Amino acid sequence: MTSRSLRTTARTSSEARAVARTQTLLPGKDGIGTVRRTTLPGGLRVVTETLPSVRSATFGIWAHVGSRDETPTLNGATHYLEHLLFKGTRERSALDISAAIDAVGGEMNAFTAKEYTCYYARVLDTDLPLAIDVVCDMLTGSLILAEDVDAERGVILEEIAMTEDDPGDVVHDLFARTMFGDTPLGRPVLGTVDTINALTRDQIARFYRKHYDPTHLVVAAAGNVDHATVVRLVRRAFEKAGALTRTDAVSLAPRDGRRAIRTAGRVEVAARRTEQAHVVLGMPGLARTDERRWALGVLNTALGGGMSSRLFQEVREKRGLAYSVYSYTSGFADCGLFGVYAGCRPSQVHDVLGICRDGLDRVAAEGLTDDEIARAIGQLSGSTVLGLEDTGALMNRIGKSELCWGDQMSVDDMLARIAAVTPDDVRAVASELLGQRPSLAVIGPLKDKQADRLHTAVS
Missing domain, CATH: 3.30.830.10 (Metalloenzyme, LuxS/M16 peptidase-like)
Structure with missing residues (x-):
């Protein structure tokens, strides 16, 4: 890293500390159940709920993007991207990501809905720094390699096939189509065989860059957590990836279903x-x-x-x-x-x-x-x-x-x-x-x- 880059990084970090705003949203009782929010530069929000009596902590990142934000040709892209963020970053391979959480007895997963996506890890409270580092790395440093897109395509097609084998699930997708027709709310979250086969690496990467902006993300942690520590670790992880602020942020279109x-x-x-x-x-x-x-x-x-x-x-x-x-x-x-x-x-x-x-x-x-x-x-x-x-x-x-x-x-x-x-x-x-x-x-x-x-x- 050049001296200019070091000065820029230091200045960015200083600005982050200067403009971060923290609020107590719910005071709790004797510090138990206290909910706080810190807004970092660039719009990233961090909320925590503190429960000192437990020995676990769950850390998650919520993205304000779901299947209703897709065009017809991108149907299934949000869920496809959810899979791909587990496939590797600049610092970790897919095995490294899963092994890091498995090694401490934690669990990690994600889910995609019509209007949002969530990535989370549940660990012992002492392993929260690891969970924060891994999940933030996934969200900010995903490589989205062409070979991973091709490999995961088969996994998603199998997931669609598995869902199709359960008519008790499929009927709800059919009802959504009955009510909303061929619109984002009427299309399945998983996409279809045709749309998944047609999606390219470049399309998914553009979708990622557009929607995984700090202004569209919320970081949440609950359990035996310290708010200031969570904020510091999240800020460090996002700054390290250069993802704390974006100059090309895109405003989300109003939703009118x-x-x-x-x-x-x-x-x-x-x-x-x-x-x-x-x-x-x-x-x-x-x-x-x-x-x-x-x-x-x-x-x-x-x-x-x-x-x-x-x-x-x-x-x-x-x-x-x-x-x-x-x-x-x-x-x-x-x-x-x-x-x-x-x-x-x-x-x-x-x-x-x-x-x-x-x-x-x-x-x-x-x-x-x-x-x-x-x-x-x-x-x-x-x-x-x-x-x-x-x-x-x-x-x-x-x-x-x-x-x-x-x-x-x-x-x-x-x-x-x-x-x-x-x-x-x-x-x-x-x-x-x-x-x-x-x-x-x-x-x-x-x-x-x-x-x-x-x-x-x-x-």
Whole structure:
């Protein structure tokens, strides 16, 4: 390194220390559960939640990019890139990356969704510096070699094939296509065989440079961690790679999926030689920022969120028509989905759909009983707390909250928002959402006459 480069590096480091801004977002109790955020130069945000009583720590980096940021020809590029960042950097081979975490008994993985990607490692608290160094190296120093792109192509094609063998998963992709059509939200996260085969190394590398900018990243760590130490280690790793600031940052385009939602009453059927018919009946839901999401959560829990829910009782317990039946919500930045899934014998598909449709119509018209709402509030409150019992879940909560909402909400505040939901709140959101004409996706060995009759379920 030249003396000029050394002076530049020193100046950059000095500037980083000068402009870093730290805030306490949630004070916690006696230092336990304290959530802090530091914003580094270039826009990189680091958030931590401190739990001194545990011996583990989970470190993750969230990228504000998902499959909905892809063009048709790039469908699957986000997930492809997720795989490639594990294939090697300027400092580590793929084996070095995995061996470093394995050697300390840790675990490392990643996942890609419609609107974000996350890379994380869970280790003993004493091994957190190693986890930070490895994950940051992956995110900032990936080589994306042509030979790795070609080798990983086969792995991803196998992953697509594995998913295709599970119609219970595929039906949700089919439902997304039914609702959103050939748009980013309607396309599968994994891509298709055709798009994966067509993607080139240069396309993926350009996608990487565009979206893995500090302004589009959030670093999160939870467990027995010290905030200042995490910030110092992250800053050092990003500065070392020259990735702390970028002069060619690209602003992300606004996301407007509401325009993509297609006319209600659509039916998509995929003929498969399966033992069961897999169905999703649903309609537009709420964006993840909608204040009514708390009421929708209660509604969803009461309708199909557990063994005491209406749909579970009506379809499985009383009639024995399905083993798996549930409702769910998917909230995106600007729109959402509400769906009901059931897997049943092909001969019973019309009965199951009729019960589900009648159940939705009845709740839309009459609402839920006070007992159902009280039970759902209790169930949702309990599952919220129990779902945050490990450092990985805590890292997910603070990382996703920072990326998607730009703020943090304490568990007590979340429980208060759930408890504040009233029967009128639930009745209003049920009337608006469940009163819409639904759409339907079905996978199974249905005969032509059976398929033709499916339109009655959405009429």
